[in-house]
Amino acid sequence: MSTQRAQEVLYESEAALRLVDQELYDQHEVPRGRHNTPAAGYAEVPQILVEAQEQIMSVLLQLRESRAVLQLSSESRFQLTHEKLREVTSATEVAATDILDACDRATGLVDELDAIDGAQQPDRAKAVQVRGTLRDELHVMMDALQFQDITAQQLTHASAVLMDMERRLTEVSMLLDNSFGIDRSTPIIDEPLDDSTFDPNATTREAENRQALADQIFTASKLPAA
Amino acid sequence: MKFLVVDDSATMRRIVINSLHRIGYTNTIEAEDGADALAKFDRSVSFVITDWNMPNLSGTELTKALRSHADGADVPVLMITSRSVRDDILTAMEAGVNNYIVKPFTPQILKDKIEALLPAAAA
Numbered sequence: 045m046s047t048q049r050a051q052e053v054l055y056e057s058e059a060a061l062r063l064v065d066q067e068l069y070d071q072h073e074v075p076r077g078r079h080n081t082p083a084a085g086y087a088e089v090p091q092i093l094v095e096a097q098e099q100i101m102s103v104l105l106q107l108r109e110s111r112a113v114l115q116l117s118s119e120s121r122f123q124l125t126h127e128k129l130r131e132v133t134s135a136t137e138v139a140a141t142d143i144l145d146a147c148d149r150a151t152g153l154v155d156e157l158d159a160i161d162g163a164q165q166p167d168r169a170k171a172v173q174v175r176g177t178l179r180d181e182l183h184v185m186m187d188a189l190q191f192q193d194i195t196a197q198q199l200t201h202a203s204a205v206l207m208d209m210e211r212r213l214t215e216v217s218m219l220l221d222n223s224f225g226i227d228r229s230t231p232i233i234d235e236p237l238d239d240s241t242f243d244p245n246a247t248t249r250e251a252e253n254r255q256a257l258a259d260q261i262f263t264a265s266k267l268p269a270a
Numbered sequence: 271m272k273f274l275v276v277d278d279s280a281t282m283r284r285i286v287i288n289s290l291h292r293i294g295y296t297n298t299i300e301a302e303d304g305a306d307a308l309a310k311f312d313r314s315v316s317f318v319i320t321d322w323n324m325p326n327l328s329g330t331e332l333t334k335a336l337r338s339h340a341d342g343a344d345v346p347v348l349m350i351t352s353r354s355v356r357d358d359i360l361t362a363m364e365a366g367v368n369n370y371i372v373k374p375f376t377p378q379i380l381k382d383k384i385e386a387l388l389p390a391a392a393a
Contacts, residue, residue, distance in 0.1 A: 183377070186288055190374040193279040194352055197323070241278060241325050246352035251374050254354035258370040261359045 053113055054215055057106035064099040067092075110216060118209055125205045132195045135248040139191035146184040153178040190248075197246035204239060273298045276307040276320040276332065277350075282373075286319055286350065289377040295384070304332035313341040317384065322351035322362070330365035337366040346387040350375060 153174050160171045273295055277283045283300045290298055299315070301307035304327025307320065318336065322329040329349055336342030349362050350371040359370055369383045 183288070183292060186285055187374070187376065189281060190285055193277075193282045194373060196279065197352060238325055240328055241323050243323050243352045245355065246373075248374055251372055254372040255375075255379065257356065258354065258359050258372055261356065262363065262369055265363055 053106060053109050057103065057110055060099065060103045060106055064096065064103060067096060067099060114212060114216065117212075121205050121209070125202045128198045128202050131247060131249070132198050135191045135195050135198075138248070139188045142188040143185050146181045146188070150178055150181040150185075153181065194246045194248050197242040197244075200242040201244045201246070204242075204244075271295060271297060271316045272314050273317045273319060274301060274307060274311060274315045275299070276301045276304065276318065276324070276329070278303050278321065278324040282321065282350075286380070289380050290319075292377055293381045293384070304328055304335070307332055308335055308339075311336065311339065311342060315341075315345065317387070318345055318347045320347060320349055322349060322353050322358075330362055330367070333362075333365045333367050348383055348387065350380075 156174050157171060157178075160166050160174070273290055275283050275286050275290070275298055277286065277300075280302075283302075287298050287300065290296070299310060301310050303324040304320070306326070307318070308327065311318070318332075320329040320332055327335070329351065333347050333349075336345060336347065346368045347366065348369050348371065349367045350373060351358075351362075352373045353359075353362075354372045362370055368387050371379055371383055
């Protein structure tokens with residue numbers, strides 16, 4: 045169900061609640077003259093109760109529909125968010141493992157350099173080679189840190205989903221009682237995320253396949269037209 | 271040859287610049303978003319490497335702005351981004367991006383793409 049439909053349902057629910065509220069208020073404010081003739085007032089009670097019941101049933105129906113809309117829209121988004129958060133955990137672990145492996149290899153290379161330096165006749169050519177390999181390992185560590193940019197985007201996306209759900213739940217709670225404790229003008233999270241600053245599909249997975257697709261498209265664009 | 275590296279992630283800017291140094295390109299400047307890049311761009315910049323998703327001015331918007339800039343019409347633009355669906359790649363191409371690297375990337379891919387575009391930069 046679309047967001048627009050969800051908003052319509054919420055609007056209709058609110059309108060129905062307002063009608064019930066008005067009806068109850070009117071009954072409370074029965075003109076004093078009518079209190080002087082209790083028989084006439086009591087005679088209207090069954091009809092009032094029937095109308096109130098109809099209004100309440102209508103509200104319940106709208107609320108059920110609202111709940112269904114919220115459930116439908118939230119389930120898939122929460123599932124996707126859950127997957128993204130799991131991927132963040134996985135990407136972090138892979139990067140940490142890569143960095144630790146590179147650290148182990150770098151430590152071994154430093155030991156190797158120590159051994160060369162400690163020899164009676166140090167093998168300078170070998171030392172140059174080991175230092176080159178050591179530099180490569182340090183660069184491997186730095187390259188592994190690319191996960192930070194991608195996981196930051198994934199976390200921002202998850203945060204955006206949570207903010208959206210918070211907004212929807214606040215709207216529903218306002219329907220139930222918009223006069224108690226909730227100030228519509230001050231949302232809990234007051235800085236909306238700029239969705240142009242992150243890619244909701246950002247991933248560390250299958251980089252080679254995704255690069256191959258980009259290469260294919262750019263290569264095809266450079267081919268002369270048949 | 272001066273490279274302008276544009277990314278809102280300071281980590282990514284360091285990684286890209288580090289990779290450039292590794293493959294022999296040491297003249298680099300950096301910008302934290304498209305607007306900052308446009309302010310820093312001049313005729314001394316001979317190669318632009320940019321991210322896509324950034325505040326103020328995105329990588330595609332930056333590329334379009336460069337293409338209408340007096341000194342930017344022919345400057346090679348290499349995009350490094352996590353966006354990798356077909357439509358995104360086509361959008362980047364239509365904006366004027368010359369080549370495309372998907373994150374996470376290796377220094378070897380960066381080297382290959384730069385070398386492929388170098389004749390354009392030298393021309």
